[in-house]
Amino acid sequence: MSVLTVEHLKTYYPVIGNRDGDVVKAVNNLSFDLKENQTLGIVGESGCGKSTLAKTLMGLESKTDGKIFFGEKDSDNISAKERYQYIQMVFQDPLDSLNPRKKAWEIITDPLMINKKVSKNECIKKAAELMELVGLRSEGLHKYPHMFSGGQRQRLGIARALVLNPKVLILDEPVSALDVSIQAQILNLLKDLQRKMKLSYIFISHDLSVVNYIADETLVMYLGRVCEYGPSELIFGKPFHPYTKTLLKSAHISNSEEIKNFPKLLDTELPSPLNPPSGCFFHTRCPVAKEECSNFAPMLEEKKERQVSCFLE
Numbered sequence: 001m002s003v004l005t006v007e008h009l010k011t012y013y014p015v016i017g018n019r020d021g022d023v024v025k026a027v028n029n030l031s032f033d034l035k036e037n038q039t040l041g042i043v044g045e046s047g048c049g050k051s052t053l054a055k056t057l058m059g060l061e062s063k064t065d066g067k068i069f070f071g072e073k074d075s076d077n078i079s080a081k082e083r084y085q086y087i088q089m090v091f092q093d094p095l096d097s098l099n100p101r102k103k104a105w106e107i108i109t110d111p112l113m114i115n116k117k118v119s120k121n122e123c124i125k126k127a128a129e130l131m132e133l134v135g136l137r138s139e140g141l142h143k144y145p146h147m148f149s150g151g152q153r154q155r156l157g158i159a160r161a162l163v164l165n166p167k168v169l170i171l172d173e174p175v176s177a178l179d180v181s182i183q184a185q186i187l188n189l190l191k192d193l194q195r196k197m198k199l200s201y202i203f204i205s206h207d208l209s210v211v212n213y214i215a216d217e218t219l220v221m222y223l224g225r226v227c228e229y230g231p232s233e234l235i236f237g238k239p240f241h242p243y244t245k246t247l248l249k250s251a252h253i254s255n256s257e258e259i260k261n262f263p264k265l266l267d268t269e270l271p272s273p274l275n276p277p278s279g280c281f282f283h284t285r286c287p288v289a290k291e292e293c294s295n296f297a298p299m300l301e302e303k304k305e306r307q308v309s310c311f312l313e
């Protein structure tokens with residue numbers, strides 16, 4: 001069952017002071033489908049639109065075009081309150097995203113206040129349950145964020161995201177700010193919570209090995225578009241798109257000789273989403289581009305059991 005369906009989503013930012021109506025096409029025609037109890041990993045270079053996608057799903061940025069369905073419900077017809085009960089977000093840097101002047105119990109139960117007035121006692125009780133769920137001791141209820149370690153703060157962020165009992169969590173680089181040993185603990189906590197609560201995750205990361213570990217499906221993004229999208233074992237094990245291959249090659253996580261020997265990205269600048277290249281967006285950096293790639297944009301189509309936008313066969 002699909003818990004989140006995204007169809008031809010576009011999120012454009014206006015360019016301040018620009019009179020020609022130019023826009024930054026941060027998310028530029030993105031479609032995917034998230035199933036119950038599954039994790040979709042989203043990878044791609046800095047600036048490819050991952051956080052913009054996350055913010056659009058949360059309703060923090062408005063979409064320019066396209067559709068978002070939460071289960072059967074069209075996002076155009078739901079209130080902010082309904083949206084937050086369905087989907088919640090965990091941010092990269094817990095210290096940045098947690099109010100430093102609030103105690104742990106207040107932080108965790110803050111989202112409850114969008115519903116109704118909840119008594120302090122009820123809040124403390126709920127916060128204690130959630131702290132236990134995410135592996136924090138309840139002594140911490142009355143502490144402030146700076147009194148927790150980085151990993152513990154991220155657990156607080158997860159507890160807060162769970163307080164409304166959502167179906168979907170968006171995790172935007174949730175472990176990137178943490179030490180490697182702590183990363184593993186948080187990833188395992190997320191896996192545990194997913195199993196217990198039938199959660200679905202959108203897991204955004206630039207760290208391919210983390211995504212390979214946690215994601216059932218992976219979507220590779222480039223300049224706001226999908227390059228390749230399908231089961232993680234195929235994307236990491238038998239990548240099709242030249243961009244996916246160059247990402248895997250530079251991350252040194254593939255044992256495949258084909259990936260190790262694959263040519264590097266062409267040494268040209270990453271184009272701007274303000275003015276993306278003609279044809280295939282990737283052709284200016286693609287080491288195996290053909291002539292047609294600069295003139296025609298490939299459609300996203302099914303090839304070898306995944307979705308790909310590339311003319312190669």
Ligand SMILES: Nc1ncnc2c1ncn2[C@@H]1O[C@H](COP(=O)(O)OP(=O)(O)OP(=O)(O)O)[C@@H](O)[C@H]1O
Nearest residue numbers: 013024026045046047048049050051052053206273
């Ligand atoms: N509020 C904004 N106004 C205008 N442009 C923006 C805004 N936020 C992001 N952008 C631009 O949109 C594009 C996508 O940015 P986004 O933050 O979504 O990328 P990202 O994939 O999350 O990058 P990173 O890996 O660095 O977090 C970039 O070109 C960025 O400069």
Ligand SMILES: [Mg+2]
Nearest residue numbers: 050051052172
């Ligand atoms: Mg980002």
